[in-house]
Amino acid sequence: MITAPAALAADCRPAPSPTAWNDGGTAFGDILRVLLVEDFAADAKLVSLSLRETPDQTFVITHAATLRDALAILGNTTVDVVLLDLSLPDSSGVATVTRLRDSAPQVPVVVMTGNSDPAFARRALEAGAQDYLVKGDDSGPVVARAIRYAIMRMATLIEREKLISKLEREQQTLRRELDAARAMQFNLLPRPATASPRLEELGLSVEAYFEPSSGIGGDLWGMLDCGANRIGFFAFDFSGHGISAALNVFRLHTLMGEHLPNPNDPAATLGVLNHSLNGLLAPGQYATIFLGILDTEKDELVWSAAGHPGPALLGADGSIVMLDTRGTPLGIAANASYHNRRIAFPHGTSLFLYSDAVTESTGLNGEMLGEENLGQMLRTATANSAGFCLEDLLNQFFVRARHPIEDDLTAVHIRRC
Template identity: 35%
Template structure:
């Protein structure tokens, strides 16, 4: 945190660093005395641009006081070379020069100067300009550190969120163990998102699958996804989808901020008996593709999870024989806009699903076609899960 003097209200400059570059020793001493009187803690000197560039690398100043007319390398050339290095592109350079013609001043700024004072030195003006640029430098540095810290924390949170997803190594074993092949895609519209899907083992070799999409985006939606996952330990998915949805809804509702909710679908995959039992709350309609039949939409209507207490849900059942496939998804697939501001909608997604169901990796094929029309980044979080009864 930048230190502020309680008496003057000015920023404490004791940790700032100023590099003075001037071929005249009296000028260097005068500027050093002025800068020292402000409380600047570290000062270095250079006699020309060549020495100045070397000092920039070793001293790493917060501000350069630069003369223009110097031997070996003048201030113009030094500024140009300094600005070519991305590390010093934003370093404030205060030119202290006897040049007075407008054209000469413009040349200073074109070379990369940040500001200018004209010789002979006016002490109050130099002090004021040096303080402004050092305080700005400190503020920018503080802001950059804050952004870097936030970015690191968001990256860690994103990793935590992705760690809640099913383990890809476990998913790869399912074709051999239960005859189920799963492809999935999970993308957030920002660092964090409100989409969430979960798969776990149940009794009798059944699998319980949850797909949820919380309202909103970013951190608030992600926090709700974490809340939902935490509730799974207290209310583990059971064999009665409607009953479990009702219990989960009553547990989640008090935890959500006002006006927030989730679309959700909970399905029990019974691969032995070629059957899926499920309950839903306002979720996008999954696309069911049975062998020899046209794709159709499954009913995923119902009350949003967390929208109201004591909501009732209905358990529905479908046949899921060998060769059958289902596409589960969040609404980014149907509601994102293309360059003409048109949505894919359910009908368009069904066409993509139909064209992809014969592929070895149908979801990868579908997403390739989708991204050609709706290239990322998307405005909403996107989750897509392709289930295929591949048989044992």
Template identity: 30%
Template sequence: MGGDPQSSTSRCVDDDAVILVVDDLRSSRLLIGSVLNAAGFTNLLFASDGIEAVERLESEPVDMILLDIVMPRMDGFEVCRQARGRLGLNIPILIQSGLQDADQRASAFDAGASDIVSKPIHAHELVSRVRLHLERRRMIDSLQTYQRRMEDELRAAESMQVSLLKSDADVAAIAQPRGAALTTFYQASNQLGGDLWQVFEIDASRFGLFMVDLSGHGVAAAINAFRVHMLAEARRRDRGDPGKWLAALNDDLCQMLSIGHFATAFYGVVDVAGGRLDYAAAGAPPPILLEAGGEWRPLDGSGLILGCREGVTYDTHSARLAVGDHVLLYSDALYENFDVPEESLEPHDMAALAREVLTSATGADFHQALINRVFADEMAQRRDDLTLMLLEVTGDV
């Protein structure tokens, strides 16, 4: 019966459980063994003192320990401490004791005991407590197995979601030949999120920037993000016309999203050679245009949110772009204060912070520096999915 004793926690299923009985009195070991055998427990191990018990635990898988307190060489308290500490066992440990003093009983639990069985042994009580703790251990093991499986599946889904986003090299291959630099940041609030950004090639001089924030968090929002990605990648027609493209995407989402689910979005077409940004929005946070000369202005983020009603039209707006200009796109997690809404940042606050950060950080470093300025701690930062995109007009075509 060899193997890793720590692996025993996955096998404690009622009568098949391996139970280690530790008592320095042979008569007590025989009595406990006969009671357990009569109740159907046949996988019994025995140890005559604490040192022998620890040696057993080091070499054999065990699902439960029935442990006497007063023994030579090593008492039950020390066996408990070693089982929980050095050996790292998370199995039921039932101490058999006649202790009546509350402090002594508390010491048993402090050492790692799961329960105390009165001594002299009462057969019905012993069997009932053994079954109770084995069943509870079985349920905990089942929950832990389920949790591990869910964590594995969430990690796989997270990897799939991240794989939807283009790499820095892919983004640069689109933006740089068209006279721009583009850096991005994405962070889900809890492994899976509903934010999504994409960059599209349109023609030799233009490319598209798309940012969407789907309602909700977790699995449901992530599934919808996959849907939007699929739709946006497939809908190549009208990519050069932001209003028409966003209207078509809205119609698709109205057919796909369930009631109560929606999305805010911004889609812009960057044309550095033509010196302009054409864009349409659906209830998005207003992107901020930071002009090279020091002025700034918010872009119009208004428009009906996606997924609410078919047949909606979205206006295409235009903004002038010049070399040295920056455009900051961001999800609402960057400026909303969920605890104190009246303290949420306004566009002029965002513009001032972005301008200040740009004096000392550019490119990919800009995003983290801006986040550090906005959020006091990481918990506040992870209250919602967070996406940032920073476009810089370089003019290097």
């Protein structure tokens, strides 16, 4: 079996056309529409006169004496900027900014107040105002400059929010695509419902753990039914991580489906796969692989490999033999040759396949775990009376390794019952 752990307009000219922008919003049109929210008539008149005397810019000013009237105007009229007094009959303080920004979040606001406290000004800006004016320093050029800066800042903020929204949508799309790719990669793994009957027929059991480091990755393991009393097991690992490595996984999995191994000559299969990948992979990309054929009638394992981490053959007597997996990784040299190796595989024997994350992950001391740590974990995992337990070994690994694990992790235990 296989298991897996209302206001009045102060200007009666015709309604202006929308503000013109050039060069990404750095130049203004001839007319700017201003909503002046000020309950003190003298101050309102002073600001209006100052703006009308500003050269090179025409301001169309609408006056509101209360926040309620201002909100009504914003709901029915297009304005370019709001000049906002923070001491109104129906609202006062920084809350006035908040209420106006909640109603018209994309309209720039310049605060006007008699409070010269810098901390108060900072709170107004944090509440959403784009600029700040202290009454008494409200000459035409000063107010006009504050208006222009506020409009430009709001335009920049809106563009930034649009960009952030676009990036978030793209990230959501990418996450959905990665989730789909992850599901497809996991679908390549042997399925217990399909594999278990054949494994039970041959007197085998399989435990497996598979986890790509970045959602999808370059590792894969699998089984190949070779007929009669023979079954194949493979594990491979592509260079790199993420999408490019995962695409190569699909490539090699497809090739293995097209070139089923000769049960007596897995080395020939690696030669064919290497030749095919040599013309498909980009420079610097390659795969290590182990391909073994277990013959339960001959009590024998024949295998060939291309630089993959050497599996551990675990004897019923507690012995541990690391198999030789020397060989040129697939995809590096078109004329690479591979060799078959054989070893007895009687009842009670098991095989531990793993990816290089088991030995090359960083330990708590900052150094790679290495072969010595693997040997210790194997001896501990085989020490109990029930024999080797994959869960025990993985628990040891996760205790010893520094997190997060930065490589794809594959671990497979094949036991001959």
